[in-house]
Amino acid sequence: MTNKSSCALSGRHLSCVSYPKMRGKLGKLIFHKKKLKNTVDLTFQQNLQAHHFVDAGKQLIDREGRLYVLKQEGIGAKKKLLEEEEDSEAKLVKDYEDWWKLVKETLENSLELHSAEEQEILKEAVQAILQEEEQDKHWEGFKEMERPPWRPRRCQQKHEALLQTLVQSRMQDAPLDSSVETHSSINDNILSKGKQLREDLLKVVTCVSSCYPEQDKVCQLYTNLYHKSFSDELRKVANFGLCDGDCIVLLSWVNNHYHYILNDSRIKEVTDCTQLDPLLPKDIIGPLEQQFLTSKETELSTWLHNALNREEAAWKEGKIPELTDQKYSCVLHIDVIQCFDGSVRCAQEVLGDETKAQRISCQMSNFLTDYNIFHDKVIKEKKTNSEAVLMANLWCITQFGDYIIKKAHLFPEDVRTNCLSLLNAMRDSSHAYFTSIVHKDLKESYKKLGSSKWLRDSEGICEELLAKVEVHLQKFKHLQERCCQELLGDLHKEFLAEYVRKMMKNKIRFADKEKQEKAAEAVCKNSDSIHTRLTTAGSNMDWLKDILPKLAGLLKLQDPDSIKLELSDLLRDYPDFRYDCLCCTLFRRNVSTCLSICFFYSKCHVSAWLSLKTNLSASDLKKILNSVTFSQDQLKEERGSLRCGKSFFSFVRIK
Template sequence: MTKKLRMLNILKWHPKKNNIPAVPTFKQNLQERRFVDAGKHLITREDRLFELKQDGIGSKMKLVEEEEDSEARLAKDYEDWLESVKQTLENSLDFQSPEEQEVLKEAVQAILQEEEQDMRWEGFQEKERPPWRPRRCKQNHEDLLKRLVQRRMEEAQLDSSIEINSSLQQSIICKAKRLKEDLMKVATWVSSCYPEQENVCQLYATLYHKTFSARLREITENTLCDEDCVLLLQLVNEDYPNILNGKMLKEVIDHSKLDPLLPEDKIAPLEQQFLTIEEREVTKCLHKILEREETAWKEGELPQLRDQVYCCDQAIDVIQCFHKHVEYAQKVLGDETKAQRITCQMRHFLTDYKAFHAKAMKSKQANTEAVLMVNLSCLIQCRDYITNKAHLFPEDVKTDCLSLLATMIKGSHYHFTSNMLKELKDLYRKVGSSEWLKDSEVVCEELLAKLDRHIQKFNNLDKMCCQELLGGMHKEFLAEYVRKMMKQKIKLSDKTQQQMAASSLCINSERIHTYFTAAGSNMDWLKDILPNLAGLLKLQDPNTIKLELASLMKLYPDLSECHISAWLRLKGNLSPSDLKKILETITFSKDQLREMQDSLQFGKSFFSIVRVK
C-alpha cells in the first residue's frame, strides 16, 4: 500500500508539459477545407524558396537538389489546394447548408489572397520574380465559373409534368428555367460569400447571358416553324426581361450592361415571320366577321334585340379580334412601333366593309334599315376605338381608317336624314309661307308629329349611336327649316310683321329643341340659331344690323354673304341701298376665308349645310 502511494506522489510531482495547441499543418488545413490558412502556408513556403534562390545558396549540389525537391513538393501541394478549391466552386450552386456556405467563403477568400500575392510581383521582370508567379487564380476562377455555367445549362432538364411537343421548345424552356433558378441562388446566398466589390451577381448574370445567347444564336441558324418562332421572340422580348427585372434580381443585376440576347440581324427575320403570321390571323378573323354579317343580311335576317336594343356583336368582335392581336404583338415584339404593322389590316378591313355598306344602302330588302342601324353602331364604336387608341396606329393608317369610317357614318346619316326630309317634304313647303305667318305653331306641330312617327324606328338603337344620329337629324331638320325661310315666299313689310315672325321663330325653336333633346340629341348649341336670326328681323337701324351681323359671324364662321342676303330680304322695309351697304361691309380676305374653313372643323358649323341660291 505504501509503495502505491509513493508511486502516485512521484507521478504528481512530475512536471506537466505546456498545453500549447499544435499549429495545423498544410494538409490538416486542406483536409478541413480551411483554404485561407492552407494558402498562407503555400505563400510562406514559396517566399522562403524564392529567397534561397536569390541568395545563391543553391550553388551547392546537395542544396540544389533539396530546393528542387521543395519546389516539386510546393507545386504538388498547390495543385492539391487548387483542386479542392475548384471542387468547392464547382459545387457552389448546389450548396444549401450554412456549413457549405462557410466553405465557399473560404474558397473565395483564398482566391483573393492568391490574387494579392500575384499583385506583389507586378512590375518585376520575369527573372526577378518566382517562376510560378503570377498564378492568375482570379482569372482561373472566372474561367471555372464559365465552364460551370455552360455545364449546368447543358445539363438542364425540363420538368416532366410540362407537355411540350417540340424538342427545340423543351431545350429553350429548360435552359431559361435553369438560368432563372441559378441566378436566384446566386442573389440569395452565393453573393454573401463574395466581397461586395467583386459584384458576383453581375458576373454570373453575364456568364449565363452569354451562354444562353450563344445557344439561341445557334437555334436561329435554322428555319423555325411558326410556333418556335413565336416562343423565341416571346422569350427574348418578354420572358427574359421579366426574369432580369424580377424583384430580387433587379436590385443586383444591371441588365443594361448586357448585350442583346439576340442581335438585330438574327431577330429581324423572326420578327418579320411573326408579323406575317399575325397579319394572316387578323385578316382571317376580320374577314370571317364581315362574311358572317353579309351572309345574314343577304338571307334577310334581322339583328338580335337585347333589352329592346339592337346587339352590335360585330363591333365587339372586330375590336376584340384586332386589339387582342395588336396587344399580343406588342408583348412578343417588345416594341409598340413594330406591332403597328398589324394595324394596316384594319384599313383593309374597313375598305371591304365600305363596299358591303354601299351595297346595303342601295338594297331594298326588308331588313336593310335595321342592318344599317346596327352597322352605324359598329362604325361609331370602331371610330371611337381608333380615336382612343391612336397610339397603336401609324399616322397614315389612323388617318385612312378614320376617313373611311367618317365616309360610312356620313353615308348612314345621309340615308336616314334624307328619308326624313322626303317624308316631311310636303309639310316643309308651309314654312316661311303666309300660312306659316298666320299660325306657325300649327305648322311646327305638324312637322314634329310626322317626324316623331319617322324616328320611332330608332328606339332600338343603342344610346351612343342614337345620340349621334339624332344630333345629325336635329341639325338637318333645323337647316331645312332655315332654308325654307330663306326662300322668301313672304315679305315682312313692316316692323309689326317682323316682330311677329321673330316671336314665332323663337317659339318654334324652343319646341323643336325640346323635342330633339328629349329624343336623344345632345346638340344643345342649336337652340340659339333661330332666336339669333329672329333678332335680325326685329332690328330696324342698318348700323345696328351691321353690329349684330358682326357678332353672328364670330359665332357662326360659315354664315356667308348669300345667307345674310337671303335672310335680310325677308325685311320688306329694308331699302336696296341699305341692304347693299350692309353687304359691302361683309368682306373677307383669302386668309380670313382660310381661317374660317379651319375653324369649321372645330367650331359650330351650321350654315354650310343650308343650301341657298
C-alpha cells in the first residue's frame, strides 16, 4: 500500500496545508446574518447556519476520513456502523449538499455585496472552495477504487461553471436604460448589456476581488467571462442584417465604447486586455465596416454635391456674394469643412482606425474636382457677378488648402496631393483671370517702356501705368486680406516681368555711357515707384525690389570684367535669369525640367539685356556670355532655388 493509502487508512485528518492557485471565482445569493463564533466548538449545522464554511468544510473532511477508514477496515458489524451513524455515506452526502447549497448561494450573490459582513461571508465561501480543492489534491495519484467515491469533488470547476452561468444570466437580464431614447431595439439591447458589463466589472474590482487571494486574478476571470458573453451577444446581433444606423451602433461598441470601458484605470490596472480575443472576428466585422463606409461615403458625397449645387445656382441666378466688412464672403468652405471633418471623425470613432477612415477623404477630392469645373464655368461665362463670385471663392480655396495641409493625416498621400493640385489650379486660374484684365488695360502703356519716349519721360510713363493699376487695386480691396496679398504678389511679379520683357524687346539701344546711365537711373526710379505702390497695396513680394536695380547696374557698367562680376551676382541671386530659352517657350516646359537641357547654351535673357548696350564689342560680349558656366553642383543648387519659389525670369518670355 502506498504512503498516501497508509495515511488515509490511519484515519489522519486530510486537512489543507496550503491553498492551491484558483482558476475561477464567484456569483448571487440571499445572505444570512453571520453570528460570532462561540468559544466552544460548534456543530456542523451551527457552523453552516453561521456561514462558517471553512469550519463546516473541515468537519466534513474529518467525517469523510473516518468513514473511509471504516470502509477500508471492512467492518461487517452493523452495530458499529450504527454507532458511526453520523458518518454514514448518505448522511455525509446530504450534509455536503447542504454545505454546497449555501456556498453556491453565496457565490451567486457575489455581485450584490452591500456590506463588509457580506464580503466576509463571500471570503469564507472562497476559502472553503480552496480547502476542498486542496483536499482533492491529496487524493491525486490514487486509483479510482482506492479513493472515496465522492472524490474529487471538483468544487473549483463547479465554481467556474457557476460564475459563467451567473455572468450569462446577468447579461441576459440586463435592464434597459429608460433615460436614453435610442428608437432602436438593437441599440437598446447593446447599450443595456454594455452598461451591465461596465457596472459589474467595477463591482468586481472594488468589492469582489478583495475576497479572493491575489494570485487568483479574479478580475481577469470576470473580464474574460463578460468579454465572452458580450461577444456572443454581438455576434447574434450582427447576424440580423443591420440597417445603417444599427451597423454604426454595433461598430461603435466594438471599436470605441468597449475599449473605453476596458481602459477605465480601475479595470485596466488589474486586467490584461491583450489576452482577450476580438469582440467580433474579421469575417463578421469586415462586411459591417464596408457597409458603414459605403453609407458614409454616399451620405457625404450627397451633402457636398448639394452644397456646391446651391453655390452654382446662386451664381446662375446672378446673385452677388454678401459683403462682410467690405469683403466678399462665401460660407461654402465653412459648411463643407464642418461636414467633411465631422464625417471623418465619426468614421475614426466608429472604426477605431484612422487609416480605414481615410477612405472617406476621397470624397474631398471628388468634391474639389466638381468645384474646379464650376470654377472654370464662372471664369469662361463671365457673367456680371462672376468677378464677385471668384473673389468670394478665392477665400474658400485658401481655407480648403489650409485645412488639407493642417489635417494631412486624414488623407492618403495621393488624395492629398490631388486635392492641393486642384486648389492650386483654381487659385492660379482666378489670379490669371484678374491679372489678365489688368494687363489688357495696360497693353498700350506697356508699349512705351524702353522706347525713346520712355527715355525722355520714364517717370510719367511709369505713373501712367501705375495709375491704371490703381483703378484695379480699388476693386481688389473687396478680397479677403490674405487673398488680396497673394493676388497682388502675382500681379507684382507679372508687372515687373512685362516691364523687363518690353525693355529687352523694344528696338531702342543705348549707344553711349551717358544714355546707359540715364536709362539705368530711370529703371531704378521706376523700380522704387512700382515697388512702393504695389507693396503698399498689399503685395508681399519684397524680394522683387532688387531685380530692376541689379539690371540697371549692368547698364551702367562699362568694363567687361566688372560686367562679368555683376552678372555673376545676378545669376546667383536669380538662377532662372538665363533659362528662358526658345525651347521653354515653344514646348512650355517647366523651368526646372528644361534646366538640364538648356544649361550650357541658354543665354537669352543675358544676351537680350546686354544687347541694349551697343557700345559693347562683339568679342567682349562673347567673353561675357562664355563666362556664364556653372558646375553640376551649382546646377543642383539653382534647381533648389527655383523650387523654393525665387523664380522671376522664367516669367519673362523672349522669342
